[in-house]
Amino acid sequence: MPTFTPGYLEQVGEDLFHACGAPVAEARMVAEDLVQASLMGLESHGVTRYIWYAEECLAGHIRPGAPITLAKETGTTAIVDCGFNFGLVSARFMVDLAEQKARDNGMACVLSQNSHHVGRLGTHPQRLAERGLVALAFANSVKAGHFVVPFGGREGRLATNPLAFAVPMNGQPMVLDMSTSMIAEGKIRVLMHSGQPIPPGSILDAEGAPTSDPLAFYGPPRGSILPFGSPDLGYKGTGLALMVEILSGILAGASSTTDLPHINGLCLIAIDPDAFCGRERFVALMQELSDYITGTPAAPGHTGVIMPGGLDFARRDQRMQTGIPLSDETWRLITEVAGKVGVKLADQ
């Protein structure tokens, strides 16, 4: 598989999204965040998305350079109208706003309207944690993404509704980023393309019967994904998914049952540790906690315990050296869509 340096791929993304109509600075924001996800090995939210994002620009679903405005605001809260700019551009705006409000008033909650795809959810609380804040993030998807059954049901009513949580530490922050379903839709697609079965207990066919066959999921008729914690504790996964739906959708005034033109609803909550125990003590206690957790003797069959996000940061460090692998097909499609918007890619 060909590999690329992160700097080269960032330049490709910047050129591509600029040619789609984005100001250079905004084109660069999108490229940077997608390259970061690829560096972490989270390719479903990485450079592969260059293709879809460019196509969405061509289709008019993403509006590069569109103004991002405040639909409603108080000292601690805001609803941001993302105007169908790139979701990674509007999320950066929301992060900056949440940071400012949390510094001024101890905490903040910022919600989106009219947001396109927000990428890897952990990106956003991670950025707040890198600036010294404690941050929560929740993202739903509109009805077209309702692949996940509520516990006890056999038709999708919720999306994979991820939640993320990040806090400052010495060095890299701790970043939890998890879906509230048994498996992500993107992972089912990857397994299907490589001819592998889906892990048992993850998906249902259209009749509501368990299956390991990705074709039974995609249909038609379409199957569904089970909530996290299935089979016995799936009510917890459904509860978490509803929490995500309510905080990132309903609280912003978005109906769960209407076909809406946006992609994600995003909710960011930022908390300033200086309003509580103080940043210095917080980071010291996090170090103590991290040592305590990672010092747990390993269970049989395991190599040890790591903190959330630890594997992702390790892979990022490694790929900074070795480069980012992309499949020939992914690279071909990036080249193709670049051609459509008149960008000829320089050799690496």
Added chain:
Amino acid sequence: MPTFTPGYLEQVGEDLFHACGAPVAEARMVAEDLVQASLMGLESHGVTRYIWYAEECLAGHIRPGAPITLAKETGTTAIVDCGFNFGLVSARFMVDLAEQKARDNGMACVLSQNSHHVGRLGTHPQRLAERGLVALAFANSVKAGHFVVPFGGREGRLATNPLAFAVPMNGQPMVLDMSTSMIAEGKIRVLMHSGQPIPPGSILDAEGAPTSDPLAFYGPPRGSILPFGSPDLGYKGTGLALMVEILSGILAGASSTTDLPHINGLCLIAIDPDAFCGRERFVALMQELSDYITGTPAAPGHTGVIMPGGLDFARRDQRMQTGIPLSDETWRLITEVAGKVGVKLADQ
């Protein structure tokens, strides 16, 4: 099993805790919340706790009537020093404070210090939701309660660290209240006493090997509880447990690794929907979501889908009519501890 009316048990609790030294109003708060949990069928956090709470008063670990003070405060945030009053008294103080701040400033985050046991966690966000707010709650336990292994480990490093979420609806609020482990310690005890095995995949023995034997959990040497999502997705449960630990412990300045005299750390976050889409629209959208979720066709082997907390409220309504059953042994122990503090229980 003898059954009791909720009114009678509330009076018993009020008399008992008043005799322990609590002002009547505070004694009544504790009794009310424990009776509510019993009505919901959550007896591990119900009237059964009369016994332990009274003993904790006698031991000086609960300090009835102790002042509850503000250790630190801003317009949106506070650390409340609970002074080892009953946890259900200090939590009520925290709820009132979070409500006031959220109404004044859109949102609030209130943390505890020196809190005794906060009872059923859902109690607190439910109370905020009944007052029209969206609320999150997180509770950790100090090191003595570290029964739960982090994913990949074989020694307890976290408590069962529940999280709860409640929102206003027409009628009863939606209340999610879940531990971040595969099973609660109290449930292991109940199964042991009734001679039943523990569900497979829930606990480890002291060597880190899977077991269904409650005696292998209690030891000595003590075993441990697996994180929610085990065996394959336990890293998510550990991530959630760490989120709870950080928000309810570390943010308040409490070390995770020190033997501390308090029982729970409590974090409450309250959000006023009027700062976002408005209360009226919020409740209308919740009704729409609830209809959509509960209208999901049932999967084979299931009877349908309910909203979080729905079973608890149904059982409460039923027990308001039929009374609260308590085992003979529980009632004997309540009578016994009442005698110790000079309370002779009236006949029902």
